[in-house]
Amino acid sequence: MGSERENMKHLIVSSILVVFFLTPSLALMNISDSHSLDGSVGTQSIRVNAFRGTVSIRDNNVLSEWAGALDYKNGLLVAKLFSKMACILAKIDQAAFPTLDDIVKALDHQALEHYPSTRGLTYTVLPSRVKNLAQYGMPIKDMCQEVPTYFARQQKEGTALAVDPDSCFEIQLLSFMGLSICGEIPGL
Numbered sequence: 573m574g575s576e577r578e579n580m581k582h583l584i585v586s587s588i589l590v591v592f593f594l595t596p597s598l599a600l601m602n603i604s605d606s607h608s609l610d611g612s613v614g615t616q617s618i619r620v621n622a623f624r625g626t627v628s629i630r631d632n633n634v635l636s637e638w639a640g641a642l643d644y645k646n647g648l649l650v651a652k653l654f655s656k657m658a659c660i661l662a663k664i665d666q667a668a669f670p671t672l673d674d675i676v677k678a679l680d681h682q683a684l685e686h687y688p689s690t691r692g693l694t695y696t697v698l699p700s701r702v703k704n705l706a707q708y709g710m711p712i713k714d715m716c717q718e719v720p721t722y723f724a725r726q727q728k729e730g731t732a733l734a735v736d737p738d739s740c741f742e743i744q745l746l747s748f749m750g751l752s753i754c755g756e757i758p759g760l
Contacts, residue, residue, distance in 0.1 A: 643664075700722065
């Protein structure tokens with residue numbers, strides 16, 4: 573009986589020590605498993621979360637300040653245009669956008685010159701306003717909940733722009749992709 577009690581004490585003490593020493597290392601492992609990478613290019617701060625399939629961007633250029641996110645898992649682009657006090661939500665053309673891996677490599681400064689500058693894509697703002705931001709995920713809801721949010725549609729390459737080119741807001745994604753968001757935002 574005494575030896576069983578002694579074994580039980582050793583088992584309990586060993587378990588406590590394992591929990592005590594293992595818990596902090598598991599917490600650290602969990603943080604590193606999020607696969608996030610922070611970086612900056614020019615006036616942009618960029619955060620990549622490969623686990624969630626998202627890229628968050630903040631451009632502090634005083635002439636064209638904006639914040640945005642690319643949600644690769646849901647195929648969405650959102651851009652909050654501070655000068656327009658509005659958000660724009662659009663589908664990502666996966667073939668035209670850089671991959672998460674491209675963005676990670678660019679942030680690692682692994683030869684930005686390997687990513688040729690694109691002509692860019694043009695999106696036309698539609699008059700329809702997004703009514704339920706929550707259905708597009710919390711990051712989009714959190715970014716756009718205080719301003720009106722509108723859908724935008726990618727302009728097909730080679731088609732004439734049906735809006736005034738002076739109404740376009742130019743966005744540069746890293747150093748290799750330009751986007752134009754064109755059209756009048758209703759109510760402004």
